Each structure stands twice: as structure tokens, then as C-alpha cells.
Amino acid sequence: MILVFGGNGQLGQELTRFAAARDLPMHALPHGEADIADSSVVAAALARWKPELLVNAAAYTKVDLAETNIEEARKGNDIGPGVLASACAAVGIPMVHVSTDYVFDGSKPEPYRETDPVCPISVYGRSKVAGEEAVRGRLKHHVILRTAWVYSEYGHNFLKTILRLAETRDELPIVADQHGSPTSAREVAEAILHLAPLLMRDQKLSGTYHFTADGFTTWHGFASRVVEIAAPMTGGNPRVIPIATADYPTAAKRPANSRLDCRLFVEKFGFSPRHWTESVDATTRTLVAAKKRMPSHVA
Numbered sequence: 323m324i325l326v327f328g329g330n331g332q333l334g335q336e337l338t339r340f341a342a343a344r345d346l347p348m349h350a351l352p353h354g355e356a357d358i359a360d361s362s363v364v365a366a367a368l369a370r371w372k373p374e375l376l377v378n379a380a381a382y383t384k385v386d387l388a389e390t391n392i393e394e395a396r397k398g399n400d401i402g403p404g405v406l407a408s409a410c411a412a413v414g415i416p417m418v419h420v421s422t423d424y425v426f427d428g429s430k431p432e433p434y435r436e437t438d439p440v441c442p443i444s445v446y447g448r449s450k451v452a453g454e455e456a457v458r459g460r461l462k463h464h465v466i467l468r469t470a471w472v473y474s475e476y477g478h479n480f481l482k483t484i485l486r487l488a489e490t491r492d493e494l495p496i497v498a499d500q501h502g503s504p505t506s507a508r509e510v511a512e513a514i515l516h517l518a519p520l521l522m523r524d525q526k527l528s529g530t531y532h533f534t535a536d537g538f539t540t541w542h543g544f545a546s547r548v549v550e551i552a553a554p555m556t557g558g559n560p561r562v563i564p565i566a567t568a569d570y571p572t573a574a575k576r577p578a579n580s581r582l583d584c585r586l587f588v589e590k591f592g593f594s595p596r597h598w599t600e601s602v603d604a605t606t607r608t609l610v611a612a613k614k615r616m617p618s619h620v621a
């Protein structure tokens with residue numbers, strides 16, 4: 323069985339949903355039941371569930387707040403992954419740990435390869451780099467999967483924000499000079515559950531991999547696609563206006579280039595991501611349809 327930490331997050335919920343649909347034995351622990359930085363809680367969970375593989379879907383993902391909540395970010399992204407890796411090493415099981423494009427500074431003109439040196443430009447990015455190092459240092463049998471621009475039907479994310487704003491605004495100014503691949507948490511979950519049995523069988527597959535949806539766009543391109551798909555169903559059709567990062571100041575700096583080269587993952591695990599528009603379109607349609615079914619006082 324697979325034990326998941328961070329069960330209430332976007333990825334945690336998609337892992338649970340995907341495993342249930344495939345009848346795969348999995349148990350997911352939400353933050354409220356298990357803090358990954360608490361070694362006694364983690365050890366007790368492993369003793370109770372006796373997993374064959376652990377997936378760390380937990381993280382402190384509030385990128386701007388991390389600039390001031392440095393200790394919280396450290397707990398979720400650095401200390402926690404280290405605790406999990408040590409616990410896995412103690413019982414002899416592999417771990418899949420999820421990381422981010424924000425380990426890079428975004429200055430490379432091409433998509434990033436796994437061998438490119440990291441150079442984070444935010445507290446969040448630095449804490450994720452430290453977490454990667456903790457996992458590599460404590461557990462040989464692991465996969466670190468870096469992804470980017472994650473959205474889902476759950477939690478807070480860019481796609482849901484755009485859908486909400488599109489209902490009431492005539493114009494949406496959106497950053498058009500940061501490049502990446504909008505990636506559905508569902509597809510990351512699918513990739514993890516695809517690699518899990520392969521990693522369990524073959525320790526030589528251990529290492530760091532990039533996995534995002536196929537193709538690239540900007541936040542402006544992402545928002546435009548959501549509006550285009552939602553408009554015929556909602557009637558809300560704001561003008562999406564391209565702006566520069568400099569015109570949208572945030573507490574944390576973000577890389578201009580978040581594009582990840584995923585060829586190594588495809589080659590080693592035989593799993594190819596779909597084009598980013600496929601899942602963006604499907605998720606947008608699902609969310610709009612769900613909202614329409616809800617009585618207005620609930621929505």
C-alpha cells in the first residue's frame with residue numbers, strides 16, 4: 323500500500339481520487355492528522371500503515387507569505403521532507419517527493435533540464451531546494467518529481483481565481499512575461515501512480531525528474547484559455563490584458579522561465595504528459611458545470 327502525506331492538498335486529493343478509481347491500496351493523511359515535521363507522528367504512521375511506498379504531497383505552498391513565514395516554509399518544505407526521508411530509510415521503503423520549478427531563477431533561455439544547477443530566488447524556492455537535498459542525503463531509493471503551475475478542482479489556484487474574476491470583471495490584467503506549463507494535479511497524481519510500482523521494483527530509477535503538462539504558455543495565455551472555454555457556458559467574457567511582471571508586484575520573486583524539460587521522465591517511465599490545454603479545458607468545464615448545479619446561495 324501507498325501512504326500519502328499532505329492528503330488535503332490539491333495533489334493529495336487527486337492521488338486519493340485516482341487510487342480509488344483504480345482500486346489501488348492507498349491511505350492519505352491530512353495535515354490535521356500528521357505534521358510531516360513531527361518525527362514521532364511520522365514514525366507512528368509508518369508503523370501503523372506499513373506502506374511499501376510513501377508519497378510526500380505535503381508542502382508549504384503560499385509563495386508570497388513564505389517571504390515572512392520563513393519557519394513555516396522550512397517546516398513544510400525542508401524539515402518535513404527530511405523527516406519523511408529518514409523514516410523511509412529506517413523501514414527500508416522508497417519515497418516520492420514533489421518539488422517545483424521555483425528551484426530555478428528562470429534566467430535560462432531554454433526549458434530546464436534536471437542537470438541544470440538550482441538557483442532559487444524566493445524563500446519558498448530556497449526551502450524546496452533544502453527539502454530536495456534532505457531527501458537525497460537521507461534516502462537513496464527516492465524520486466524527486468519537479469512540477470509547475472499546478473491547478474485542480476480543489477483548493478486555491480490560478481484557474482479557479484480566473485473563473486471567479488471572470489464573472490464580475492470586464493478586464494483582467496495578467497502577467498504575460500512568465501513562461502511555463504499549466505499542469506493539473508490530476509495528471510501529476512497519474513504520473514506518480516504510474517511510476518510507483520516501477521520505482522518499487524527498480525531502485526536504479528531513483529533520481530530527480532521533471533514532469534509538467536506538454537507545451538508552454540504564459541499566465542496570460544493560461545487565463546485567456548480559461549476565459550475562452552468558460553465564456554459560452556457562463557456569459558462572462560472579460561478582456562484578458564497582457565501586462566509585465568514589473569506591473570504586478572508580489573512579495574516573492576518568480577522565475578520568468580518556469581519551463582521544465584520532461585524528456586527524461588518520459589524516457590525512463592514511459593509516461594507522456596498531455597498538452598496543457600486538454601486538462602485546462604476539462605477542469606474549466608467541470609468547475610463551471612458544478613457551479614451551475616449549485617443553488618446560488620451556496621455558490
Ligand SMILES: NC(=O)c1ccc[n+]([C@@H]2O[C@H](COP(=O)([O-])OP(=O)(O)OC[C@H]3O[C@@H](n4cnc5c(N)ncnc54)[C@H](OP(=O)(O)O)[C@@H]3O)[C@@H](O)[C@H]2O)c1
Pocket residue numbers: 327328329330331332333334352353354356357358359378379380381382383397398402420421422423450469470471472473477507
Ligand atoms: N501549487 C503549485 O502551483 C505548485 C507548483 C510547483 C510545485 N508544487 C509542489 O507540488 C506539491 C503539491 O502541491 P499542491 O498544489 O497540492 O499544494 P497544496 O494544495 O497547498 O497542498 C499542500 C498540503 O500540504 C499541507 N501541509 C503544509 N505543511 C504541512 C506539514 N508541515 N505537514 C503536513 N502537511 C502540511 C497543507 O495543509 P494546510 O493547508 O493545512 O497547510 C496542504 O494540505 C508540493 O510539493 C508543491 O511544492 C506545487
